[in-house]
Amino acid sequence: MKKVLNRTQFYQFLGLSLFLITQLFVSPLFAQDGAEATMAEEAPASDLGGDTDKGKQLFNQNCAACHALNRKMTGPALANVETRLYEDEGLEKEWLYAWIKNSAGVIASGDAYANKIYNEYNQAAMTAFPTLSNEDIDNILAYTAYVPPAVAGGGGGVTPPPTEPQSSGISNEIILGALALVFGLLVLMLFLVNKTLRRIAEANGVEVVRANAEVRKPIWKAFAENQFLVLCTVIFFLLAAGYGAYAWMSQVGVDQGYAPVQPIHYSHRIHAGVNKIECKYCHSSARVSKHSGIPSLNVCMNCHKSIYEYSGNGEAPSAEDLANGYTNEFYTGEIKKLYKAVGWDEENQRYTGESQPVEWVRIHNLPDFAYFNHSQHVEVGKIECQTCHGPVEEMEIMYQYSPLTMGWCINCHRETEVQMADNAYYDKIHDELSKKYGVEKLTAAQMGGLECGKCHY
Incomplete structure (x- = not known):
């Protein structure tokens, strides 16, 4: 009688082979990654003579109002300040202790570098911090020294130190690639094992039980x-x-994300973001009119009579700006386009009268049958511009942030609570409606914001 190779035993053998091969190829990868992670966890937080976490907290509490790590503010940038003072000025840490605790006393002593800094920063003496101990100052210096240098050409500043050291283990891409290779080898080996076992069984006269072949329909x-x-x-x-x-x-008529190219490149990121220009300084009609309006070029010239070139606030363009061509020379060229449009003679500082119209491309459009009043939302409702227009202070090129659909407006009316405090417009209506609805806070919907005639007339 012929021996029969049980199918269960056959698959048990294949499963055992799969387990052994997995242990052989995959286990070393995770063992190495785990070992490096363990080493990273056991590594000391800092070798800089101070606690960077405490230093960061102290810096934010005492220094951040006047100093940044990577650029000048009221005071100088403080990244690597101890190293710079030691290498460039030959000053010791004791000088920093005395300066931070009582800068006026160091200036009065006639110290050359102290007086140099005092005069450079408009003779504004630094606030004294006599309550900071030497250990506290060491922690602050460790925090400022831990910051890595800025990337060349990045202009984006220096990254604050991480709260924990980062492990340099094997990346996820390498692990996934190794796993894919291992499983590919497993498939190939299982095919070869299956083929070899069948060949051995046939050579030894062992019958391999197979599933009954059934004729199946397509x-x-x-x-x-x-x-x-x-x-x-x-x-x-x-x-x-x-x-x-x-x-x-x-989606017909929905232009969310629409960002047309304008005849003069205007960066909201620089004007509203970096320079903190209020939206309603340029779009002044938003306070009193249905439309926010396109600012006249005379509004631009209020500043650009004096600002005739772009210097980037003393910082180099970031890598992303350079990739997009947003260099200081590019922005300066756009200012020249403005001068040409208004007819400004830069050399003689006068208007020539030879102006040219600027064909701005409108971005936000509503259907003619939809009524929207900016003053009602901005002045009466106290709605921030960013609520509808998004983070304009971060936009290099202005685009339509919101869908501006009927459903989007209705949801806003249902969810937005009307600002009643210090808003005389709503004193009387608030008293009446709060009694009607029995609530202290009202939404725009409860004040008639869902009535068809409010927006369609």
Whole structure:
């Protein structure tokens, strides 16, 4: 009687082979990664003679109002300040102790470097911090010294020190690639093992039990003969087609993300972000009018009579700006376009009268049948511009941030609580409606913000 190789035993053998191969190839990767992670966890936080975490807290409490790590503010930048003073000025840490605790006393002593800094920063003496101990100052200096240097050409400043040291273990990409290679080898080896076992079984006269081969219909024929499955499939595709048509038609007239190229490049990031110019300084009509309006070029010239070139506030352009071509020379060229449009003679500091119209491209458009009043939202409702227009202070190129659809407006009316405090416009109506609804706070919807005639007339 022939021996029969049990199928269960066959798969047990394959499973054991899979386990052994996995342990052989994968375990060393995780063992090495875990060892490096353990070493990173056991590594000391800093070798700089101070606690960077405490230093960061002390810096934010006492120094951040006047100093930044990577650029001048009221006072000088403090990144690597101890090293710079030692290498460039030959000053010791004791000088820093005395300066931080009583800068006026160091200046009065006639110290040359102290007086140099005092005169350079408009003769504004630094606040004295007599309560800071030498250990506290060491922690602050450790925090400032831990900051890595800025990337060349990045101009984006220096990154604050991490609260924990970062492990340099094997990256996820390498681990995933190794796993993919291992499993590929496993598939190949299982195929070869299967083929070899069958060959051995045939050579030794062992019968391998196989599943009974059944004659099966082609899948398309079996599908066509199943009327219920065909009906469900047809219904599914009809619903999918209807949903797709609805989604496509819902996007008609929705221009979210629209960012046209303007004839003069205007950077909201520089004006509203870096220089903190209030939105309503340029868009002044938003306070009193239905429209926010496009600022006239005379508003631009209020500043640009004196600002005739862009210097980047003393910082180099970031790598991203350089990649997009936003260099100091580029922005200076856009200022020259402004001068040409208004007819400004830069050399003689006068208007020539030869102005040219600037064809600005409108970004935010509402249908003619929809009514929106900026003054009602900005002045009466006290709504911030960013609520609808997004973080304009971060936008290099202005784009439509919100969808401006009817559903988007209705949701805002339902969720937004009307600012009643110090808003005389709502004194009377607030008293009446709060009694009607029995609430202290009202939403725009409760004040009629969902009535059709409010927006469609």
